[in-house]
Amino acid sequence: MSVPTGKVIVGMSGGVDSSVSALRLLEQGYQVEGLFMKNWDEDDGTEYCTAKDDLADAQAVCDRLGIKLHTANFAAEYWDNVFEHFLAEYKAGRTPNPDILCNREIKFKVFLDYAEMLGAEMIATGHYVRQQVRDGRPRLLKGLDHNKDQSYFLHAVPEAAIARTLFPVGEIEKPEVRAIAERHGLATARKKDSTGICFIGERRFSDFLRQYLPAQPGTIQTPDGDVIGEHMGLMYYTLGQRQGLGIGGLARYPEEPWYVAGKDLERNVLIAVQGKHHPLLYSDSLATEAMDWIAGEPPATEGRFTAKTRYRQSDVPCTIRTCDDGGVEVLFDDPQRAVTPGQSLVLYDNDICLGGGVIRSTWNAQERAA
Numbered sequence: 392m393s394v395p396t397g398k399v400i401v402g403m404s405g406g407v408d409s410s411v412s413a414l415r416l417l418e419q420g421y422q423v424e425g426l427f428m429k430n431w432d433e434d435d436g437t438e439y440c441t442a443k444d445d446l447a448d449a450q451a452v453c454d455r456l457g458i459k460l461h462t463a464n465f466a467a468e469y470w471d472n473v474f475e476h477f478l479a480e481y482k483a484g485r486t487p488n489p490d491i492l493c494n495r496e497i498k499f500k501v502f503l504d505y506a507e508m509l510g511a512e513m514i515a516t517g518h519y520v521r522q523q524v525r526d527g528r529p530r531l532l533k534g535l536d537h538n539k540d541q542s543y544f545l546h547a548v549p550e551a552a553i554a555r556t557l558f559p560v561g562e563i564e565k566p567e568v569r570a571i572a573e574r575h576g577l578a579t580a581r582k583k584d585s586t587g588i589c590f591i592g593e594r595r596f597s598d599f600l601r602q603y604l605p606a607q608p609g610t611i612q613t614p615d616g617d618v619i620g621e622h623m624g625l626m627y628y629t630l631g632q633r634q635g636l637g638i639g640g641l642a643r644y645p646e647e648p649w650y651v652a653g654k655d656l657e658r659n660v661l662i663a664v665q666g667k668h669h670p671l672l673y674s675d676s677l678a679t680e681a682m683d684w685i686a687g688e689p690p691a692t693e694g695r696f697t698a699k700t701r702y703r704q705s706d707v708p709c710t711i712r713t714c715d716d717g718g719v720e721v722l723f724d725d726p727q728r729a730v731t732p733g734q735s736l737v738l739y740d741n742d743i744c745l746g747g748g749v750i751r752s753t754w755n756a757q758e759r760a761a
């Protein structure tokens with residue numbers, strides 16, 4: 392077997408996955424260096440900001456492995472290409488997923504360019520995905536550990552960037568990753584998995600959003616227009632959500648929980664229904680904005696695929712039709728609960744991630760019949 396001689400820059404987050412990624416590449420004979428990115432400037436030293444600790448952990452691992460760690464600040468690019476879009480989506484009443492855009496715009500674009508400047512043709516990350524060349528083209532596959540698979544977040548990364556990236560932990564299961572880190576005495580072996588929005592972190596979301604968007608309180612109504620409560624601002628609510636509505640004790644309704652079923656942006660009204668499985672919480676079809684196809688174009692044969700409409704969801708069978716505007720229409724075999732505009736639909740052909748697009752509209756059987 393030939394020994395790889397190329398230089399690879401590993402995105403070191405200070406977590407266990409990127410630590411083990413760097414280790415594996417060294418074992419495989421690559422010339423490895425690390426890069427810690429800081430993409431959010433605010434809040435240094437507050438309870439939310441873990442960047443300092445993460446950098447220290449990344450440094451400790453690099454010292455242990457004997458590799459160089461670079462640092463870079465892409466906060467301006469993150470703000471312009473990810474965060475502004477994120478705010479615009481909330482303003483439009485949708486619930487965006489900034490990590491998808493962050494991967495496309497920062498981790499697999501700005502980072503790649505930066506790595507090139509450092510003299511590396513390849514980068515690596517600790518994402519749980521695999522890359523495989525089929526028919527001469529790089530394909531993005533789900534991580535071997537389906538429990539940790541992160542292809543949902545990488546579906547908008549173009550083929551050319553996938554081809555220049557190594558995913559050293561995609562072929563192993565998470566418990567094994569921790570065991571490897573433990574065996575090699577890496578400081579991150581037992582570190583908790585990160586949660587929250589990448590680079591922004593975990594924080595009281597409504598407080599955070601309020602700093603950037605004015606809250607416009609309004610009424611909560613039933614689909615028939617009966618006013619049953621007040622909301623703090625439509626952006627704070629997600630379809631299908633139960634908690635935080637503050638409705639209860641209404642004599643004219645049974646004592647059953649209420650769920651968010653829709654947002655009427657024009658009237659600033661939040662629509663709520665009773666019962667976790669109310670028909671208005673289900674959609675049997677949707678349309679997306681223009682798709683990001685990893686291969687740059689839709690699959691040669693349209694038709695039957697599986698899809699996810701949110702990260703932690705098992706794939707569901709569906710039929711797709713491509714539209715002239717670059718989006719797709721998707722018809723699910725079974726209605727899906729709480730399909731949310733602004734989130735992404737991601738399509739799969741077995742383990743191959745084909746791409747995805749932001750959900751623009753959804754319909755349920757009643758609406759289709761009307």
Ligand SMILES: Nc1ncnc2c1ncn2[C@@H]1O[C@H](COP(=O)(O)OP(=O)(O)OP(=O)(O)O)[C@@H](O)[C@H]1O
Nearest residue numbers: 402403404406407408409426427428516517518585
């Ligand atoms: N601040 C950062 N600097 C450099 N690379 C990063 C940074 N944050 C994330 N990455 C890269 O993106 C990958 C996936 O990030 P994610 O936030 O999903 O972390 P994760 O799956 O918990 O991985 P890890 O255990 O390495 O933190 C990381 O493994 C790392 O390669």
